[in-house]
Amino acid sequence: MSTPVAVFVGYFLVVFAIGWLSLRRTKDESDYWIAGGKLGWFTGGATLAATHTSAGTFVGVIGVMYTAGWSFGWVLLSIPAAYWFVAAVLAPRFTRVRQLTLPAFMEARYYSKGVRGIAAVIVLIATVVYIQAQIVAGGLVANIVFGIPTQWGMVAFTVILLAYTVVGGMVAVVYTDAFQLVIMVLGAVLSLPLAIRQVDGFASLLYLVESAKPTVFQWGSMPGSLLFTMGLAFFLGSISTPEKLIRLYAMKDLPTIRRGILFATTAVTVLNLIVMVLALSAIVLFPVLPTGDLAMPMVATAVLPPALGAMMLAAITAAMMSTVDSLLIVAGSALSVDLYQNLIHPEVTLARRMWVDRLGILVVGSVPVVLLLSGVGQGELVQFIVLLFTALMAASFVVPVVGGVLWRRATREGAASAMVGGVTTTFLWKAFGPGSIDPVLPGFLVSLFLWWSVSLVTPPPPHDAVAPYFVRDGRTGEAT
Amino acid sequence: MNGALNGPGFMFWGLFVCCGALLLAYLAWMIWTERR
Numbered sequence: 001m002s003t004p005v006a007v008f009v010g011y012f013l014v015v016f017a018i019g020w021l022s023l024r025r026t027k028d029e030s031d032y033w034i035a036g037g038k039l040g041w042f043t044g045g046a047t048l049a050a051t052h053t054s055a056g057t058f059v060g061v062i063g064v065m066y067t068a069g070w071s072f073g074w075v076l077l078s079i080p081a082a083y084w085f086v087a088a089v090l091a092p093r094f095t096r097v098r099q100l101t102l103p104a105f106m107e108a109r110y111y112s113k114g115v116r117g118i119a120a121v122i123v124l125i126a127t128v129v130y131i132q133a134q135i136v137a138g139g140l141v142a143n144i145v146f147g148i149p150t151q152w153g154m155v156a157f158t159v160i161l162l163a164y165t166v167v168g169g170m171v172a173v174v175y176t177d178a179f180q181l182v183i184m185v186l187g188a189v190l191s192l193p194l195a196i197r198q199v200d201g202f203a204s205l206l207y208l209v210e211s212a213k214p215t216v217f218q219w220g221s222m223p224g225s226l227l228f229t230m231g232l233a234f235f236l237g238s239i240s241t242p243e244k245l246i247r248l249y250a251m252k253d254l255p256t257i258r259r260g261i262l263f264a265t266t267a268v269t270v271l272n273l274i275v276m277v278l279a280l281s282a283i284v285l286f287p288v289l290p291t292g293d294l295a296m297p298m299v300a301t302a303v304l305p306p307a308l309g310a311m312m313l314a315a316i317t318a319a320m321m322s323t324v325d326s327l328l329i330v331a332g333s334a335l336s337v338d339l340y341q342n343l344i345h346p347e348v349t350l351a352r353r354m355w356v357d358r359l360g361i362l363v364v365g366s367v368p369v370v371l372l373l374s375g376v377g378q379g380e381l382v383q384f385i386v387l388l389f390t391a392l393m394a395a396s397f398v399v400p401v402v403g404g405v406l407w408r409r410a411t412r413e414g415a416a417s418a419m420v421g422g423v424t425t426t427f428l429w430k431a432f433g434p435g436s437i438d439p440v441l442p443g444f445l446v447s448l449f450l451w452w453s454v455s456l457v458t459p460p461p462p463h464d465a466v467a468p469y470f471v472r473d474g475r476t477g478e479a480t
Numbered sequence: 481m482n483g484a485l486n487g488p489g490f491m492f493w494g495l496f497v498c499c500g501a502l503l504l505a506y507l508a509w510m511i512w513t514e515r516r
Contacts, residue, residue, distance in 0.1 A: 074491075076499065077499065
């Protein structure tokens with residue numbers, strides 16, 4: 001067995017072992033979807049960081065930086081700023097009533113099963129697109145490590161992911177995420193000095209990268225409007241994506257959330273900075289690549305020694321898997337809890353619920369790979385798909401979620417129009433609008449306007465629906 | 481934007497400084513919140 005294959009086999013075995021061990025700790029739906037709401041700051045922060053860090057970081061950020069230059073790196077600042085906002089403003093109000101899913105929060109705050117249904121459908125569609133992007137990256141890694149065709153690699157990654165996610169639910173996801181974060185940090189931290197040595201040190205790196213690509217440290221290399229709106233997309237996306245919000249319910253209390261977020265945001269920032277420096281070394285070492293997405297796989301295979309290269313590729317895989325497993329939880333719960341058990345078949349027995357939950361994950365996990373194998377959704381730069389997903393989530397959920405806990409006059413009609421209008425605008429802008437402005441800006445603005453104006457012209461919300469979020473006596477309820 | 485803001489002096493090192501400052505500010509806020 002070659003070194004890279006051995007590294008990967010060992011890595012998968014650990015992930016499987018954690019997945020199976022988690023089965024014992026999954027006794028009811030609350031365990032399955034939010035790990036019982038008992039996570040501490042380390043596990044909670046680690047799963048948040050691992051979920052945030054996707055193939056978009058290890059392949060996509062390098063790809064965009066390789067193509068567009070260092071100015072893209074400044075977008076990173078929006079991430080710690082967003083998490084701070086979550087810890088200080090959103091979490092204290094959002095977690096007063098603990099729910100199992102984001103659409104369940106929407107039903108509770110907006111007193112409407114219809115609003116919950118719309119939220120669940122948006123989560124489902126956007127998640128499938130995002131999972132596709134991650135699986136494409138996984139297929140590329142499998143092709144490099146095992147020499148198998150990319151398509152088989154995509155299938156294999158999906159099977160591995162589904163195996164532990166379906167069995168162990170959120171508990172399995174949380175503990176595999178913590179392990180995968182360790183792999184990511186190790187891969188990045190160990191690779192950095194070797195990549196820098198290849199270009200004769202840090203000072204030399206900055207000089208060489210400017211010689212190879214004079215525009216790399218110039219602000220004009222990307223349009224200012226695009227940089228600003230991408231930063232806005234990252235900011236709003238870090239606040240409102242359901243897989244992150246649900247982790248607020250999974251952590252046990254507010255002090256834990258504050259510490260978990262500090263841990264997560266530090267890990268995410270450091271990982272991103274390391275990856276961006278690796279992108280600079282890729283510009284020097286491989287000045288001509290057909291696509292930026294190849295930059296990181298090239299660093300891993302051609303710059304690093306085999307064991308470390310394999311570690312780096314395992315880190316990319318860990319980034320992908322730890323994001324997709326969390327999205328599977330979110331999409332699976334949207335399908336089985338929010339749509340099936342809530343709207344279609346509410347009388348389903350408790351005993352059958354766990355099976356419906358698992359079936360939901362199985363279904364949503366199979367769709368992206370089937371679409372990819374049919375040729376739908378291939379060919380886009382990974383990071384741009386990540387940005388589209390982020391824009392969709394930001395345009396549909398930021399306003400109803402953040403606004404919902406800050407303005408008690410917001411109504412169900414306002415929330416429904418905000419979600420539908422935000423998503424529609426984002427898609428239309430992506431298809432027909434100018435590329436120099438990320439679709440998140442128009443999507444967010446339309447969502448905000450509709451939410452506010454429709455709320456004002458519709459009857460105010462009932463007191464019972466808004467009271468839990470506008471009293472100051474801490475949590476008032478538990479999972480429903 | 482151009483001039484002093486271009487080049488690795490500000491663009492490269494400035495980003496590291498800003499990230500560090502933001503994380504430290506969060507830490508300070510967290511400690512302040514919990515002592516309040």
